[in-house]
Amino acid sequence: MDVQQLERTAKELVPPGKGLLAADESFGTLGKRFEAVGIEPTEETRRQYRELLITTEGVGEYLSGVILFDETIRQKASDGRLLTEVIKEQGIIPGIKVDRSTVDLPLAPGEKYTQGLDDLADRLAEYVEMGARFTKWRAVITIGDGIPTVKCVESNARALALYAAFSQEAGLVPVVEPEVLIDGDHSIEHSFEVNEWTLRSTYRALYEQGVHLEGTLLKPNFVINGKDATEKASVEEVARNTIECFMHSVPAAVPGIVLLSGGQSGEDATAHLNAMKSMYETLPWEISFSWARALQGNPMEIWGGDEQNVEEAQKVFHHRARMASAAATGSYSREMEQEQVA
Numbered sequence: 001m002d003v004q005q006l007e008r009t010a011k012e013l014v015p016p017g018k019g020l021l022a023a024d025e026s027f028g029t030l031g032k033r034f035e036a037v038g039i040e041p042t043e044e045t046r047r048q049y050r051e052l053l054i055t056t057e058g059v060g061e062y063l064s065g066v067i068l069f070d071e072t073i074r075q076k077a078s079d080g081r082l083l084t085e086v087i088k089e090q091g092i093i094p095g096i097k098v099d100r101s102t103v104d105l106p107l108a109p110g111e112k113y114t115q116g117l118d119d120l121a122d123r124l125a126e127y128v129e130m131g132a133r134f135t136k137w138r139a140v141i142t143i144g145d146g147i148p149t150v151k152c153v154e155s156n157a158r159a160l161a162l163y164a165a166f167s168q169e170a171g172l173v174p175v176v177e178p179e180v181l182i183d184g185d186h187s188i189e190h191s192f193e194v195n196e197w198t199l200r201s202t203y204r205a206l207y208e209q210g211v212h213l214e215g216t217l218l219k220p221n222f223v224i225n226g227k228d229a230t231e232k233a234s235v236e237e238v239a240r241n242t243i244e245c246f247m248h249s250v251p252a253a254v255p256g257i258v259l260l261s262g263g264q265s266g267e268d269a270t271a272h273l274n275a276m277k278s279m280y281e282t283l284p285w286e287i288s289f290s291w292a293r294a295l296q297g298n299p300m301e302i303w304g305g306d307e308q309n310v311e312e313a314q315k316v317f318h319h320r321a322r323m324a325s326a327a328a329t330g331s332y333s334r335e336m337e338q339e340q341v342a
């Protein structure tokens, strides 16, 4: 394992004011999002859409990395260049999602387990050849009646740790994503407890597996009330609970924490990230974003699968990336939402 190379890559992914674009939605997930805005999900529409995102001029100023899906890392832009080449020319690091999505966790109603370990070493070797420098694996923890259970938290933590070890052995920085879902009516206090448990279990498993923490990143969710909760936490409460939870459970050796947006709107996720950065001046880790929906929601809808809307969709994508970048330095304000270049 080349520890120094892993550490360099991990640091390169979290420079001040830059974060990740998650463009790694599976066929099923992207299909649902496309259909919701009237786009037919085909290999070609997925290719066009991802090309639209990564060819947006100037977006490399705000993005350090892009997470791709297996289909996308093999695809080419309309001018014949591989999409990974386009990404690199923007000064952005290509990465790849390597889990094979979730299945129902056996003997655990309502809970999920993330699969994909069996042939992982072979797939990683291929992705290295294709130019990927980091990987992502998403585990899913659901809050509900009597869940999560110990078996769900522990089995997902162990899979995350094994995935991280395989990635590091292949020279790839693992972005470890244990997502506690926002679905449900739980309070922010309950979210805090489940997140602390999940993160502590994840880091114990990473330790037991011998993972070199300085060569990893964490991709967690914000600590926030469930989306159907009657009491909504304020922006400051979300920021404080999220940082305090990380303080309890994320080792200082981890160079960066890149939050997922988890179904929040672009503006809400941006305001939450900004509050974290402006309320806490010194933290042991860099804090930034690794967003799919909070960056792509509006641009996807505006594009709608129509060539004529590419320019407008790119403008909006550029704006969202610029807002996220401002939040990652604590310099965002809601007024800046009006500044989108016409």
Ligand code: 13P
Pocket (backbone or CB within 6 Å): 022, 138, 177, 260, 261, 262, 263, 290, 291, 292, 293, 294
């Ligand atoms: P969201 O930002 O839409 O939560 O997606 C991030 C991600 O990569 C989920 O795995």
